[in-house]
Amino acid sequence: MTTHLSLDGRARVFGDDVNTDYIIASTRKRDTLDESVLKRYLLEAIDPSFAASVQPGDLIVAGANFGCGSAMEIAATVILAAGIKAVLARSFSRTFYRNAVNNALVPIECDTRSIREGDRLSIALDDRRAAVQLLDRNETLSAAPLAPLMADVLSAGGLVPYVRNGGYRAHRASDVEQR
Amino acid sequence: MTNARGKTISEKILSSKSGTDARAGDVVVCDVDLVLGTDASTPMTIAYFDKMGGERLFDASRVVFSLDHYSPPSTPKTAAFHDQIRSFAHRHGATVFEVGEGISHQVAPERGRVLPGDLVIGADSHTVTCGALNAFATGLGSSDLAAALITGRTWLRVPETIRVELTGSRPPGLAAKDVGLAMIGALGGEGANYQSLEFHGPSVGALTLDERMVLSNLSVEAGAKAAIWEVDGATIHFLSERVDGWTGGQVAGPPAVHPSTRPPVHPDSGASYSRELCLDLATLSPRVAIPHDPTNVVGVGDAAGVPVHMVFLGTCTGGRVSDFHEAVHVLERAGGRVAPGVQLVVTPASREVLLTLVDDGTLAKLTTMGAVVTTPGCGACCGTSGAIPSDGMTVLSTANRNFKARMGNATASIYLASPATCAASAATGRITDPREIG
Numbered sequence: 001m002t003t004h005l006s007l008d009g010r011a012r013v014f015g016d017d018v019n020t021d022y023i024i025a026s027t028r029k030r031d032t033l034d035e036s037v038l039k040r041y042l043l044e045a046i047d048p049s050f051a052a053s054v055q056p057g058d059l060i061v062a063g064a065n066f067g068c069g070s071a072m073e074i075a076a077t078v079i080l081a082a083g084i085k086a087v088l089a090r091s092f093s094r095t096f097y098r099n100a101v102n103n104a105l106v107p108i109e110c111d112t113r114s115i116r117e118g119d120r121l122s123i124a125l126d127d128r129r130a131a132v133q134l135l136d137r138n139e140t141l142s143a144a145p146l147a148p149l150m151a152d153v154l155s156a157g158g159l160v161p162y163v164r165n166g167g168y169r170a171h172r173a174s175d176v177e178q179r
Numbered sequence: 180m181t182n183a184r185g186k187t188i189s190e191k192i193l194s195s196k197s198g199t200d201a202r203a204g205d206v207v208v209c210d211v212d213l214v215l216g217t218d219a220s221t222p223m224t225i226a227y228f229d230k231m232g233g234e235r236l237f238d239a240s241r242v243v244f245s246l247d248h249y250s251p252p253s254t255p256k257t258a259a260f261h262d263q264i265r266s267f268a269h270r271h272g273a274t275v276f277e278v279g280e281g282i283s284h285q286v287a288p289e290r291g292r293v294l295p296g297d298l299v300i301g302a303d304s305h306t307v308t309c310g311a312l313n314a315f316a317t318g319l320g321s322s323d324l325a326a327a328l329i330t331g332r333t334w335l336r337v338p339e340t341i342r343v344e345l346t347g348s349r350p351p352g353l354a355a356k357d358v359g360l361a362m363i364g365a366l367g368g369e370g371a372n373y374q375s376l377e378f379h380g381p382s383v384g385a386l387t388l389d390e391r392m393v394l395s396n397l398s399v400e401a402g403a404k405a406a407i408w409e410v411d412g413a414t415i416h417f418l419s420e421r422v423d424g425w426t427g428g429q430v431a432g433p434p435a436v437h438p439s440t441r442p443p444v445h446p447d448s449g450a451s452y453s454r455e456l457c458l459d460l461a462t463l464s465p466r467v468a469i470p471h472d473p474t475n476v477v478g479v480g481d482a483a484g485v486p487v488h489m490v491f492l493g494t495c496t497g498g499r500v501s502d503f504h505e506a507v508h509v510l511e512r513a514g515g516r517v518a519p520g521v522q523l524v525v526t527p528a529s530r531e532v533l534l535t536l537v538d539d540g541t542l543a544k545l546t547t548m549g550a551v552v553t554t555p556g557c558g559a560c561c562g563t564s565g566a567i568p569s570d571g572m573t574v575l576s577t578a579n580r581n582f583k584a585r586m587g588n589a590t591a592s593i594y595l596a597s598p599a600t601c602a603a604s605a606a607t608g609r610i611t612d613p614r615e616i617g
Contacts, residue, residue, distance in 0.1 A: 095319060
């Protein structure tokens with residue numbers, strides 16, 4: 001399976017170590033799991049004004065270790081509910097990375113240090129390789145390739161369609177995929 | 180192509196579970212031995228299960244849902260989550276650890292549900308705690324859990340392994356929490372990301388099984404995917420008390436008659452490690468993680484004197500029997516009372532822990548000192564039940580995370596330390612080195 005995807009959007013920049021409790025507080029998800037409600041509190045612990053300023057198509061741009069802490073999946077789905085389709089980070093916590101792929105929120109691992117708040121970005125994902133163009137500065141960043149099985153899940157549209165289509169059953173581990 | 184290089188414990192377990200020659204970097208599909216959900220993650224799991232077209236569990240005897248985060252429920256919504264989970268579990272024949280039974284990754288080992296060589300997945304990042312029993316135990320999200328409920332499988336990238344070498348004689352008063360904080364402080368917040376830890380060295384035997392669980396538990400604060408210990412006498416003792424018919428693979432007879440006949444998993448002598456982290460216990464001293472990150476670790480002296488308003492003894496890091504014994508011991512040496520203005524909150528990690536503390540008098544002592552005792556479970560750790568700090572409070576806690584707003588109030592400052600440091604500080608009202616007491 002191959003993945004082809006292009007996304008254009010505006011950079012919304014955060015720092016290092018954005019943990020999942022900061023993306024959405026455990027105390028908020030205690031009250032509801034409805035992402036259309038929870039998106040009002042997206043990243044409130046870091047920037048209380050952020051949620052109100054999000055426009056569909058915005059892209060989260062972060063530093064190292066994005067999504068560390070709790071493995072709660074709602075952190076990924078609330079970002080999607082806010083209309084954000086990709087997160088670019090210097091590195092991701094593994095649990096967030098999994099949850100993003102499983103929900104077809106595109107995780108792009110690249111050196112984000114040159115990206116500024118509001119920069120217009122264009123992301124092209126071709127098979128397992130992604131490239132990020134900074135449209136205002138004619139600069140291109142290359143991203144780490146997706147692991148094979150993760151690319152399959154992403155191109156299926158997430159783990160739900162992947163499993164519905166026989167995912168793991170068809171994919172018995174007889175064929176180990178080398179990195 | 181043959182690869183003669185030896186394997187780490189992670190590579191061996193994931194090879195066995197995937198039926199392949201799994202090496203670090205491979206992505207493999209593995210059969211899982213135990214699937215753990217919590218009340219915080221299972222409602223979404225059920226939604227994914229339905230969307231995936233799930234009809235039945237791959238094996239109900241390998242599925243446990245733990246009602247631990249909202250224990251007991253404090254709102255109609257969380258009570259409804261519990262009813263939804265009970266009903267799903269009942270329909271499919273899965274086990275429920277009820278309200279008050281305790282934290283998933285504490286109760287599963289207590290009940291003998293985790294065995295050496297197992298692959299345990301849990302929709303809770305602290306599932307890594309079970310690595311103390313020589314299992315590959317890892318946290319993931321609700322959709323992965325749902326896929327595993329249906330297929331019995333999950334995809335895993337085989338991690339590189341960091342070898343943690345424990346050396347040196349342990350000084351009196353050095354808690355496992357101090358070692359764990361020193362470890363994650365040295366690794367940094369993503370120092371073990373995508374990697375496993377394996378614990379070795381001459382001082383492994385100086386740590387009890389409960390204490391190994393503390394180090395495994397904290398490993399995820401450095402991003403670790405699993406944190407695995409070898410089997411030794413302490414492991415065998417624990418398993419023999421809790422697993423019916425556990426033999427440690429030592430008894431002759433037909434293999435796989437009982438799951439416990441699986442042998443312990445050791446690394447090969449030529450296993451390759453991404454790095455080695457040496458922790459010389461003799462050089463370590465009490466540590467404190469300061470706000471707002473668990474890897475902001477300093478010596479207790481650098482935090483000493485900070486006034487504390489709430490002291491929280493509990494969680495999957497610091498809520499076991501030995502933790503409360505340690506705390507009471509320090510409190511008694513400090514005069515047997517809590518400083519005026521300090522709220523002491525006690526939350527055992529499980530009902531078994533609670534009952535032991537009742538039986539041996541520990542709970543009576545803590546209650547007499549003014550402790551507020553709450554239901555076994557996650558308690559106040561992530562603000563989902565138990566005591567919420569008030570505005571501007573400073574909390575000293577035996578938990579594993581001190582992110583801003585973690586306990587439900589963004590204006591609180593959370594410090595993390597050992598039960599002994601927490602107890603000493605409860606007695607004085609300020610962050611205090613427990614070695615200065617008595």
